Amino acid sequence: MDLQKFILAVITTNPKKAPVASTVFHCDSKEEMDAITTNLEAILDGIAHALSDEIYIIVKH
Amino acid sequence: MTEYTYPIVLGIIIGTLTRLYMLRTDYRQYPTYLHGKIIHIALGFIAAGLGTLAVPSIMEENFTAVTFLTIAASQFREVRNMERNTLSEMDSSELVPRGRTYIEGIAIAFESRNYLVIFTSLLTTLAYLLSNIWGGIIVGAIAFFISKALMAGGKLSDIVDVEFIEPRFEGAGLYVDNIYIMNIGLPERKKEILRYGMGFILKPKNFDSRSTIANLGQRQAILHDVSTALGVYRDSGTPALVPLAKRDLDDGRVGVFVLPQERDEKRAIEIIGKVPILENAVRLPTKRKRKEEGK
Numbered sequence: 342m343d344l345q346k347f348i349l350a351v352i353t354t355n356p357k358k359a360p361v362a363s364t365v366f367h368c369d370s371k372e373e374m375d376a377i378t379t380n381l382e383a384i385l386d387g388i389a390h391a392l393s394d395e396i397y398i399i400v401k402h
Numbered sequence: 403m404t405e406y407t408y409p410i411v412l413g414i415i416i417g418t419l420t421r422l423y424m425l426r427t428d429y430r431q432y433p434t435y436l437h438g439k440i441i442h443i444a445l446g447f448i449a450a451g452l453g454t455l456a457v458p459s460i461m462e463e464n465f466t467a468v469t470f471l472t473i474a475a476s477q478f479r480e481v482r483n484m485e486r487n488t489l490s491e492m493d494s495s496e497l498v499p500r501g502r503t504y505i506e507g508i509a510i511a512f513e514s515r516n517y518l519v520i521f522t523s524l525l526t527t528l529a530y531l532l533s534n535i536w537g538g539i540i541v542g543a544i545a546f547f548i549s550k551a552l553m554a555g556g557k558l559s560d561i562v563d564v565e566f567i568e569p570r571f572e573g574a575g576l577y578v579d580n581i582y583i584m585n586i587g588l589p590e591r592k593k594e595i596l597r598y599g600m601g602f603i604l605k606p607k608n609f610d611s612r613s614t615i616a617n618l619g620q621r622q623a624i625l626h627d628v629s630t631a632l633g634v635y636r637d638s639g640t641p642a643l644v645p646l647a648k649r650d651l652d653d654g655r656v657g658v659f660v661l662p663q664e665r666d667e668k669r670a671i672e673i674i675g676k677v678p679i680l681e682n683a684v685r686l687p688t689k690r691k692r693k694e695e696g697k
Contacts, residue, residue, distance in 0.1 A: 389586070391586070
């Protein structure tokens, strides 16, 4: 089966909020989070969505 | 040379001309290439020949010869398959795909145009044989214009009002008017989207058109046509920059979000208005109501 929507990575500044069983990138600041997300978006060919100010997810659509 | 030579030649000429006329390449750029055109002109020529030859065979009381029209029918169904396959293959390499409904619409149009050519040729030859060359030409011209009228389908501007609206962000959510389009996380992407993005609201003119523009294929056709005509700010590896059309569930309006390279409000509205109404997307729920009421 082809996966239609899938969380490829999670980028967060708040480790408590990160989900289990997913690739999580912990960041120290919002700027670092933005930079990492920009890179990951291009590398993984997914879309970066913001769930809150503290947590981004990269989703393959 | 027989008495049928000139009528057949006239029928074939008028039939092929009809096909040529219906084979226009416009901003939608299809068929694009010379080879694609040659295929269709050749098939049009064959269709014209088949239509024309049916008349003398009947006149010679060779009735079984008419059965080759059935071969023609299966032949042109093949044309439809060919178009569908080619376009589906090509669709995967488009930045903004046409979508299956649009492809099916194009394929059906290609098949039906060949039938129009058959009828045009048949009527032309019949008229020539029954009267004279002028009769043939006049009937041919009438059939030509009827084909033209039958070919032209409806346009989106007939069923919706288009209005330009600047897209905006509420937190991470991208909105066109009050219609939610998608969630964009990165501030950098948001900037790009606000810089290049354009929003349009399609307001259905009646209840029937509401279902028509709700069709996903119809919406994809709008996005494809706008992106073809105005360019698209998008590349592989930038999946966030994607034109989308979403629906307002309350009143059936559709919010269209596009990323054209050329930000020209008026032209974009004009292009959306000229998007063909896809036959497969047309729904007429009000017809049923009227029937039930016994009108």
